[in-house]
Amino acid sequence: MENLTLTIDGKQVTVPKGSTILQAAKSAGIHIPTLCYLENVHAIGACRVCLVEIEGARGLVASCVYPASEGLVVKTNTPRVRSARRAVVELMLSAHRQECTICGRSLNCELQAVSRQLGIDKSRFEGAMPKATLDLSSPSVVRDSSKCILCRRCVTVCHQVQSVGALFPVERGFDTAVVPALRKELSEVACVNCGQCITVCPVNALYEKDSTEAVWKALADPTKHVVVQTAPAVRVAIGEEFGMAPGTRVTGKMVTALRQMGFDKVFDTDFSADLTIMEEGHELLHRLQNGGVLPMTTSCSPGWIKFIEHFYPQLLPHVSSCKSPQQMFGALAKTYYAEKMGLKPEDVYVVSIMPCTAKKYEAGREEMSATNAGPDIDAVLTTREAAKMIREMGMDFTSLPDGQFDDPLGISTGAAVIFGATGGVMEAALRTVYEVVTGQTLENVNLTDVRGLEGVKEATVKVGDLDVKVAVASGLSNARKLMDKVVAGEADYHFIEIMCCPGGCLGGGGQPIPTTNEIRLARMKGIYDEDEAMTIRKSHENPAVIALYEEFLTKPLSHKSHELLHTHYTKRQKYPAAGSCECEKVEELVK
Amino acid sequence: MSTHTCECEEKAQQVAADEKERYEKLDKIIETCKGQKGVLIQVLHQAQELFGWLPEDVQIKVAEGLNVPISEVNGVITFYSFFNTVPRGEHTIRVCLGTACYVRGGKQVLEQFEKELKVAVGGTTENRKFSLEVNRCVGACGLAPVVTVGADIYRRVKLDKIPGIIAKYTNGRS
Numbered sequence: 001m002e003n004l005t006l007t008i009d010g011k012q013v014t015v016p017k018g019s020t021i022l023q024a025a026k027s028a029g030i031h032i033p034t035l036c037y038l039e040n041v042h043a044i045g046a047c048r049v050c051l052v053e054i055e056g057a058r059g060l061v062a063s064c065v066y067p068a069s070e071g072l073v074v075k076t077n078t079p080r081v082r083s084a085r086r087a088v089v090e091l092m093l094s095a096h097r098q099e100c101t102i103c104g105r106s107l108n109c110e111l112q113a114v115s116r117q118l119g120i121d122k123s124r125f126e127g128a129m130p131k132a133t134l135d136l137s138s139p140s141v142v143r144d145s146s147k148c149i150l151c152r153r154c155v156t157v158c159h160q161v162q163s164v165g166a167l168f169p170v171e172r173g174f175d176t177a178v179v180p181a182l183r184k185e186l187s188e189v190a191c192v193n194c195g196q197c198i199t200v201c202p203v204n205a206l207y208e209k210d211s212t213e214a215v216w217k218a219l220a221d222p223t224k225h226v227v228v229q230t231a232p233a234v235r236v237a238i239g240e241e242f243g244m245a246p247g248t249r250v251t252g253k254m255v256t257a258l259r260q261m262g263f264d265k266v267f268d269t270d271f272s273a274d275l276t277i278m279e280e281g282h283e284l285l286h287r288l289q290n291g292g293v294l295p296m297t298t299s300c301s302p303g304w305i306k307f308i309e310h311f312y313p314q315l316l317p318h319v320s321s322c323k324s325p326q327q328m329f330g331a332l333a334k335t336y337y338a339e340k341m342g343l344k345p346e347d348v349y350v351v352s353i354m355p356c357t358a359k360k361y362e363a364g365r366e367e368m369s370a371t372n373a374g375p376d377i378d379a380v381l382t383t384r385e386a387a388k389m390i391r392e393m394g395m396d397f398t399s400l401p402d403g404q405f406d407d408p409l410g411i412s413t414g415a416a417v418i419f420g421a422t423g424g425v426m427e428a429a430l431r432t433v434y435e436v437v438t439g440q441t442l443e444n445v446n447l448t449d450v451r452g453l454e455g456v457k458e459a460t461v462k463v464g465d466l467d468v469k470v471a472v473a474s475g476l477s478n479a480r481k482l483m484d485k486v487v488a489g490e491a492d493y494h495f496i497e498i499m500c501c502p503g504g505c506l507g508g509g510g511q512p513i514p515t516t517n518e519i520r521l522a523r524m525k526g527i528y529d530e531d532e533a534m535t536i537r538k539s540h541e542n543p544a545v546i547a548l549y550e551e552f553l554t555k556p557l558s559h560k561s562h563e564l565l566h567t568h569y570t571k572r573q574k575y576p577a578a579g580s581c582e583c584e585k586v587e588e589l590v591k
Numbered sequence: 592m593s594t595h596t597c598e599c600e601e602k603a604q605q606v607a608a609d610e611k612e613r614y615e616k617l618d619k620i621i622e623t624c625k626g627q628k629g630v631l632i633q634v635l636h637q638a639q640e641l642f643g644w645l646p647e648d649v650q651i652k653v654a655e656g657l658n659v660p661i662s663e664v665n666g667v668i669t670f671y672s673f674f675n676t677v678p679r680g681e682h683t684i685r686v687c688l689g690t691a692c693y694v695r696g697g698k699q700v701l702e703q704f705e706k707e708l709k710v711a712v713g714g715t716t717e718n719r720k721f722s723l724e725v726n727r728c729v730g731a732c733g734l735a736p737v738v739t740v741g742a743d744i745y746r747r748v749k750l751d752k753i754p755g756i757i758a759k760y761t762n763g764r765s
Contacts, residue, residue: 159660159663164660165660165661165662165663166660166662167662168660168662168663168665168666169666169670170665170666170669170670171669171670172669172670172672179662180662181660181661181662181665182647182650182661182662182665183665189661189662574655574661575651575654575655575661576661
């Protein structure tokens with residue numbers, strides 16, 4: 001690659017052609033403050049915090065978008081630059097509802113951080129505040145425009161990364177606002193609830209709908225038997241909330257924390273992930289042997305499910321009828337487990353801790369009720385919310401001793417834990433399908449072809465006489481590529497795994513903020529290490545799952561399984577109903 | 592006579608037929624632009640010419656036809672003041688407030704229109720006859736102050752000429 005040399009703060013810097021000033025500075029160890037910029041995702045020069053001075057240029061330029069060129073002389077730290085950056089941030093603050101002490105992002109807010117970094121200790125500008133909207137309509141994502149600084153990261157992620165396009169800026173100048181399509185409420189537009197907008201929001205303009213209050217209340221209710229399940233991706237990320245390195249495996253500490261919090265039983269979604277493999281693996285075999293609709297796609301990611309319901313409703317027969325592990329767990333907790341314990345289903349309160357905001361929506365889907373006792377899952381906490389509750393308990397998380405999950409819904413295998421990474425469900429399914437079909441032991445259980453952060457992965461696996469062609473996508477724009485192939489009749493795969501969020505659940509919308517590719521890879525390593533550390537690594541060898549079939553379900557795809565563990569989907573509109581509301585309905589002035 | 596349809600029914604049928612025709616024309620506009628890059632604004636422009644404004648149904652049709660998210664279509668429409676998201680009157684009266692027109696009484700002309708029509712700038716009269724807007728120079732400064740009604744141009748408009756201009760468009764169907 002061709003290089004060029006420029007001078008930054010008196011330092012000669014050589015960088016590849018096509019680099020921006022910001023990248024060049026970074027490579028030379030010079031730190032330029034940024035706010036709207038998001039590496040690999042978003043560089044539009046909107047916020048003007050990264051302004052620098054260029055010799056011979058009239059105005060200051062935004063270094064995140066300004067291309068480096070041969071001989072350019074750049075100064076990143078002059079009185080003029082500092083004063084401009086300060087003014088920019090002070091203006092932003094003047095239109096930002098400042099309530100830092102009680103804000104959900106306090107101490108993890110990029111506006112707060114940059115303001116501190118620039119030494120802003122007073123605000124010179126006071127004046128009108130933009131009209132504010134608090135949109136509580138979605139079961140997953142809350143929008144509070146009084147905090148929004150119009151960086152547009154959420155817009156880029158929603159459109160480019162997820163290809164959903166639910167949010168966009170409307171109007172101009174002081175009236176500019178980032179809103180759901182046609183200024184509807186979020187619940188009225190084709191939003192998939194993935195929460196990727198939340199993970200990139202530098203402030204608290206987007207956050208999850210709170211469930212902590214409901215859980216505290218249930219924990220304090222002596223008539224309730226409160227159980228909790230934890231998703232695979234939570235155990236390699238929640239430590240970050242307590243200052244631990246990304247990817248640190250804190251399974252045992254997490255179990256101890258939850259037990260101390262007062263949960264009657266601490267269970268594991270990994271148990272029902274193993275069960276998902278049993279059901280989904282057999283569904284795939286059934287489809288293969290009986291001329292069923294192929295390729296079959298996975299169904300564990302609720303953001304993906306809502307995406308296909310809105311954008312490819314004609315492809316719904318391709319989706320596995322299996323409920324997600326969260327919902328399989330809920331259905332069993334209120335039937336199998338309640339019976340075993342001699343409890344009434346309505347007295348069992350089921351909480352899930354998920355790396356995901358869409359799980360909140362999934363739990364509320366009307367078909368997700370196996371008994372007459374209301375929803376199977378009573379409350380869904382994100383990883384962040386669980387950490388918030390642990391903090392509230394005053395626990396020193398990092399020094400907690402390791403605890404063990406409870407029996408029987410806490411017993412799991414390595415195949416289940418890898419559900420948390422893109423490619424994991426595929427790998428786990430193939431480990432089981434291979435042995436079920438061939439009757440032989442799979443010696444090398446590691447299917448590395450489907451691992452890693454790449455958006456679309458393909459592999460062919462020999463299972464007996466059949467070459468099983470599989471594809472794996474994470475991030476909905478990648479899912480879209482595969483679905484367009486299916487629509488065009490160009491997809492000769494048998495099985496497709498789709499995860500809504502880039503990298504899979506470990507990069508979910510409910511995970512600690514920030515989530516970068518570096519952090520995704522660290523969490524991914526944690527997940528595969530956890531798998532390696534398990535004695536059993538194939539779902540069909542899970543003793544608790546075997547017992548469940550013997551005692552209760554009889555066999556995979558049995559009548560009872562269908563009743564409790566399988567579901568159906570709904571065709572949804574891509575566009576909101578026209579004319580149903582204009583902005584008035586949503587506008588709720590925040591005092 | 593029983594076969595005779597009343598006038599209002601006839602009118603409603605005519606309105607529905609006109610609407611159907613407009614949507615057919617919109618389909619054709621979208622068809623010719625489909626697949627090309629950067630055609631959104633052009634299509635919206637033509638759509639507005641057709642409908643007089645851009646109702647949500649039209650926005651959705653454009654979004655679907657050009658394969659652009661509806662949020663983006665709406666974002667573009669609300670960014671440019673040229674596009675209307677509220678129904679427009681049959682006739683759009685634009686009073687020029689460019690420098691020349693302004694100093695020659697454009698502002699007073701505008702105020703007089705507001706008074707006569709009982710509507711503020713950007714609004715539409717109750718009978719949907721007129722919408723009132725401001726122009727920023729039409730390039731005919733020698734004729735200042737200039738008022739345009741649709742494609743008609745009125746030059747050196749004095750306050751006492753205003754009722755006459757309005758009356759010209761008030762009677763009859765057009």
